[in-house]
Amino acid sequence: MESGLSSLLSVSIDFETSHLFFPHIIHWLMGGLFALILVFNVAPFLVAVRRGERTLPILGESMDKFRFFGTLALIVAYFYLMSVVGNFFPYTGYGFLFVSMAFLFLMSLMYMHTRTKRKVITAAINALVAPSLAWFILAKLFQITLP
Amino acid sequence: MLDILSLLDITFFLLAALGALVGIIFGAIPGMTATMAVAVCLPLTYALGLNHGLALLLGLYVGGISGGMVPAVLLNIPGTPSSITTTFDGFPMAQKGEGERALRVCVVASLIGGLISAIVLFLFAPVLAEFSIKFSYVEKFLIILLALTVIASMSRNMLVGIFSGVLGIWLSLIGTYSISDGGNGHTRLMFDFLEPYLFEGFSLLPVLIGIFGIATILLEAEEGVKSGLAGKNIEFGKGGGFSFGIFKGRLTNLVRSSFIGTFVGMLPGVGGSAASVLAYTQEKNLSRDSSEMGKGAPQGLMASESANNALTGGALIPLLSLGIPGDSTTAILIGAFTLQGIQVGPLFIPENADTWYLMMIALVFANVVMFFLMFYAIKHIAKVVLVPKYILYPIIVMMCVVGAYAINYGIMFDVWTLLIFGVLGYLIQKVGLEVAPLIIGFILGGQAEVYFVKSLESFGTYSIFFTKSPIAVVLWGLIAASVAFSVTMSLKSRAKRRLEASS
Numbered sequence: 001m002e003s004g005l006s007s008l009l010s011v012s013i014d015f016e017t018s019h020l021f022f023p024h025i026i027h028w029l030m031g032g033l034f035a036l037i038l039v040f041n042v043a044p045f046l047v048a049v050r051r052g053e054r055t056l057p058i059l060g061e062s063m064d065k066f067r068f069f070g071t072l073a074l075i076v077a078y079f080y081l082m083s084v085v086g087n088f089f090p091y092t093g094y095g096f097l098f099v100s101m102a103f104l105f106l107m108s109l110m111y112m113h114t115r116t117k118r119k120v121i122t123a124a125i126n127a128l129v130a131p132s133l134a135w136f137i138l139a140k141l142f143q144i145t146l147p
Numbered sequence: 148m149l150d151i152l153s154l155l156d157i158t159f160f161l162l163a164a165l166g167a168l169v170g171i172i173f174g175a176i177p178g179m180t181a182t183m184a185v186a187v188c189l190p191l192t193y194a195l196g197l198n199h200g201l202a203l204l205l206g207l208y209v210g211g212i213s214g215g216m217v218p219a220v221l222l223n224i225p226g227t228p229s230s231i232t233t234t235f236d237g238f239p240m241a242q243k244g245e246g247e248r249a250l251r252v253c254v255v256a257s258l259i260g261g262l263i264s265a266i267v268l269f270l271f272a273p274v275l276a277e278f279s280i281k282f283s284y285v286e287k288f289l290i291i292l293l294a295l296t297v298i299a300s301m302s303r304n305m306l307v308g309i310f311s312g313v314l315g316i317w318l319s320l321i322g323t324y325s326i327s328d329g330g331n332g333h334t335r336l337m338f339d340f341l342e343p344y345l346f347e348g349f350s351l352l353p354v355l356i357g358i359f360g361i362a363t364i365l366l367e368a369e370e371g372v373k374s375g376l377a378g379k380n381i382e383f384g385k386g387g388g389f390s391f392g393i394f395k396g397r398l399t400n401l402v403r404s405s406f407i408g409t410f411v412g413m414l415p416g417v418g419g420s421a422a423s424v425l426a427y428t429q430e431k432n433l434s435r436d437s438s439e440m441g442k443g444a445p446q447g448l449m450a451s452e453s454a455n456n457a458l459t460g461g462a463l464i465p466l467l468s469l470g471i472p473g474d475s476t477t478a479i480l481i482g483a484f485t486l487q488g489i490q491v492g493p494l495f496i497p498e499n500a501d502t503w504y505l506m507m508i509a510l511v512f513a514n515v516v517m518f519f520l521m522f523y524a525i526k527h528i529a530k531v532v533l534v535p536k537y538i539l540y541p542i543i544v545m546m547c548v549v550g551a552y553a554i555n556y557g558i559m560f561d562v563w564t565l566l567i568f569g570v571l572g573y574l575i576q577k578v579g580l581e582v583a584p585l586i587i588g589f590i591l592g593g594q595a596e597v598y599f600v601k602s603l604e605s606f607g608t609y610s611i612f613f614t615k616s617p618i619a620v621v622l623w624g625l626i627a628a629s630v631a632f633s634v635t636m637s638l639k640s641r642a643k644r645r646l647e648a649s650s
Contacts, residue, residue, distance in 0.1 A: 009609040013600060019324030019333040021603075022596040026317050033310040040306060057577045064371035071368040075361070075544065075566060082548070083559045096548070104541040111372040111537035123537065130542050138549060142194030145557035146549065 070110050078103040086147035093139035093146030100131035151504050159202050162195070163509045166206020167516040172531045173207070174214020176539065177224045178367060181211025182476045186356045187546040189483060190553050197487040197502060202509040204483055208476055209261060209459055209513040213521065216253040216452055217529050221246055226532075228420040229455035232427040232447065239443030247525065251389040252445045253452040254521040256401060260453030261514035263405035264412065264460025268467075269507055273496050276468035280493040284605075285615040288598035289622040291591045294415040294471045296626045298584040300633030301414065301421065311581040315588025320596060322348025328597045344560045352482040353551040353564035354589060358582060359475065360547040361569025364540050366576065372536050393445055400430050400446055401453050408454035412461020412473050415587055422461075426454030460510065467495055467503070471591065478586050486554065 013021050048054040055061055078099060086095020108123035109115070138144040166188075173184035184207045192200030215227030220237030233253060240249035282290070295312045302308025321337055322345055324330030337345050394401070404426035411422035430450040431437045440447045462473030463480075470492035472478040484491050489499065496503045520528065551561045575582060602611060613619060 006608065006610065010607055011603050011609060012607055013604050015331055018600060018604075019331050019335050022600055023317075023320050023335055026313060026320065029313050030310070030317060033306065033313060037306055037310055041304065057579065058574075063369045067371055068365065068369045071365060072570075075569075078544070079548070079559075079562050079566060082562075096552075100545050100548075104545065107541040107544070108537045111368075111540060113372075119535075119537075126538050127541070131545060134545060134549060138190060138194075138553070142191075144190065144193055144549075144553045147552055147557070147559065147562075 067110060071107070074103060074107055074110070082147045091145075093135055096139075096146040097131055097135045100134075101127050104130060151501055151508075154198055154501060154505060155508065158199060159505070159509070160512060162199050163202040163206040163513045164516045166203040166208075167210035167513045168206075168520060170207040170210020170212075171214035171217075171517065171520060171528055172210075174211040174226050175217040175528065175531055176534065177218050177222075177226050177532070178363065178536075179539075179543075180227045180359070181208055181214075182359050182474075182479060183363065183543070184208075184211040185476050185479045186352075186359050187543060187550065189352065189356070189479065189486075190546070190550040192483055193486065193553055197484075197489065198505050200483060200487065201502070201506055202513075204480060205506065205509045206513040206516070208480075209456070209510065209517050210520075211476070212459055213254070213257040213261075213452070213456055213517050215455070216250065216257070217525070218532050220249045220253065220448075221529060222532065227455075229423050229458065230451065231420050232423040232451035233455075235427070235441050235451075236444050236447035239441075240445075240448075243443060245443070248389045249443075249445070249448060250525050250529075251522060252393060252448045254518055254525070255391070255394065256404075256449040256452040257456040257521075258514055258518040259401050260405045260408055260456035261459060261517070262511065263402065263453075264409040264457035265507065265510050265514065266460075267406075267409045268460040268463050268510075272464050272468045273503075275464065276493045276496045279469055280497075282493070282618070283615065284598040284602045285612055286618050286622065288595060288602060289612065289619055289626075290469060290471065291595045291598070293622055293626050293629070294465070294591065295584065295588060297414050297629050298587055300629045302581045302584060305630075305633045305637065307579065308581050308584050311575070312584035312588040314580070315585035315590075316592035316595060318354075318585075319348065319589045319592030321345055324596075325593075328593075329601060330597070348593075349564055349568070350551075350555060350561055351485065351590065352479070352554050353561040354568045355475075355479050355482060355586065356547050356550050357565040357568030358572035358575075358586065359479075360543060361565055362572030362576065364544060365569060365573040367536070367540065369573075372540065394449070397446060397449055400434065400449055403429060403433075404450040404454040405457040408457025409461035409464075411454075412458035413464050415465055415471050415473055422458050423451040423455045426450040456514075463506075463510075466491055467506075468493060470495075470594075472587065475583055475586055478590055481590060 045054060049056055049060070082095050082099045084095070085099050086093075089095060105124060105127035108127065109120070112119055112123070135146065139146045169188065170181060170184050173179045173187075174181055185204055188203065188207055192203055195203065212227060212229060215225055215230035216233050216237070218224045218226040219230040219233040220241050223234050223238040225231040225234055237249045237253065240246065279286075279290070295309075299305055299308035299312055302311070317336070320335065323332055323334050325347075326332040334342055334346065407426045407429060408422040411425060427440075427447060427450045430446060431440050434446060437444075437446075458474065462477045465471045465473050466477045466480065470481075470490070472481055481491060489495070489502075547565055548562055551565045552559070555561055572582065575585065603609070606615075613623065
């Protein structure tokens with residue numbers, strides 16, 4: 001009995017595949033936990049959804065589609081263009097500077113609920129000053145690499 | 148001792164003070180937290196040395212936690228999750244025209260909480276570190292397991308908490324099994340075409356900045372970025388009315404709440420709201436005159452604010468002695484240490500005694516600066532609550548980008564990591580998974596693997612985790628206790644709900 005238990009617990013790890021040993025255990029753990037969550041949390045939740053007591057996250061909730069997807073699209077464009085423009089002026093940080101200005105202004109406009117002249121001008125000034133300041137402090141004073 | 152004095156220059160104190168000020172501003176703006184303040188300001192520390200960088204970050208941490216009291220009292224919105232109980236008594240006081248008095252009570256309580264926890268940190272962390280130096284891989288693995296269990300058992304739902312933690316570990320395993328850790332250098336958990344980008348896995352800081360910065364923005368965007376506060380009136384009431392006499396006979400409350408805050412801070416991954424809620428309910432249960440609490444009683448403010456500021460010192464204890472972050476903000480501090488090439492763990496304090504003392508000085512100094520700023524300039528600071536979000540959020544995204552890009556000296560993939568984890572963080576919070584266990588799992592996952600696999604390689608049996616040493620047995624006992632605690636708590640709350648439903 002004693003030896004049976006210890007042979008059950010003994011383990012040897014092949015060095016060549018040792019990088020997969022721990023991930024295997026994690027996969028089994030994740031799978032097991034996920035199954036438990038399905039049974040104890042997700043299933044009752046879906047029943048409640050069907051009865052109309054709860055709503056599905058994301059799909060069933062009301063959301064500001066314009067601002068949410070607009071934010072995503074702007075961020076993607078921002079990240080992408082930053083490196084594109086940055087490649088025209090290597091090691092200067094101009095890519096970051098110029099694209100940030102455009103990004104800040106557009107994002108501000110998108111988040112405004114009512115557009116008055118004064119608000120737009122504030123946003124424009126902010127869009128010019130904030131990236132310049134960040135660029136100056138980081139790239140010029142601290143010599144930090146920027147796109 | 149003289150070496151330390153020579154390291155203290157004007158810049159050091161200026162940075163700590165600046166950190167406290169910026170932190171207060173971040174904390175005071177609803178929806179922005181101390182964690183975000185530290186994450187967004189990280190790029191500023193790249194160029195600073197370790198000591199100066201830490202001064203800034205600790206200032207941000209202290210300021211960020213205490214700044215949350217401002218909107219809590221004035222607008223009934225907790226600026227950070229940890230100031231939720233401050234709204235219970237703070238807002239009624241503000242409505243009675245005692246806003247400034249309420250804030251000053253909060254400020255004094257915060258200072259006391261911060262200082263008490265700093266003392267506990269100073270006395271306790273070196274002891275714990277010395278104790279844990281003798282730990283072998285087996286005990287280190289069990290410590291991580293204990294940390295993850297504690298976080299999970301403090302989550303709203305233990306099962307979900309554990310799953311989130313395991314998911315975090317899984318994410319941390321992407322990349323190579325590093326040769327420098329004794330691995331074989333093979334990559335796993337990814338497609339071959341991603342190898343150039345993910346060879347070393349996801350970098351810690353872009354992941355954290357993405358989850359705490361970008362995800363927050365996405366959550367707000369979904370809600371439509373309400374202009375909300377602009378145009379709202381801030382009621383301060385007529386100044387004065389505050390005297391230190393208000394604290395007479397409240398010492399027990401302050402000290403008890405501070406210790407509660409420190410202790411909760413030590414538990415890994417347990418957020419600030421747990422600390423202040425616990426302190427508040429304790430005051431309510433134990434004090435003789437609790438009938439006014441919830442209607443504008445200063446004692447409620449004292450309990451809440453001393454507890455949430457005491458978190459700061461508490462959360463630093465496991466970070467500096469074991470290398471395990473006590474909350475999400477200290478998780479980012481781990482990143483800052485790594486950046487400077489310093490490994491936090493049992494050896495940190497003995498090997499970096501100067502830095503350790505400097506951190507203590509910065510922590511105490513930041514608390515004092517926080518006190519003076521808030522006590523005398525609160526009226527002016529409170530106005531930042533009204534800064535429109537359409538100005539703030541774009542700046543935050545920009546700072547996130549700078550932080551992510553510069554961390555590894557200009558890698559564009561780190562910026563994309565921001566977006567990946569921003570979206571992931573958004574989805575996680577939407578489907579009800581927990582962020583704190585996931586982050587802690589991500590940070591500790593790599594080490595957990597090395598400790599686990601190395602223990603098995605050298606001993607060749609799973610039973611070693613139980614039989615290695617008496618400490619291992621004690622750790623298993625603690626793990627079992629935290630699971631049992633969580634199960635009884637959930638059974639209790641379920642029974643209570645049923646009782647309420649039937650009555």
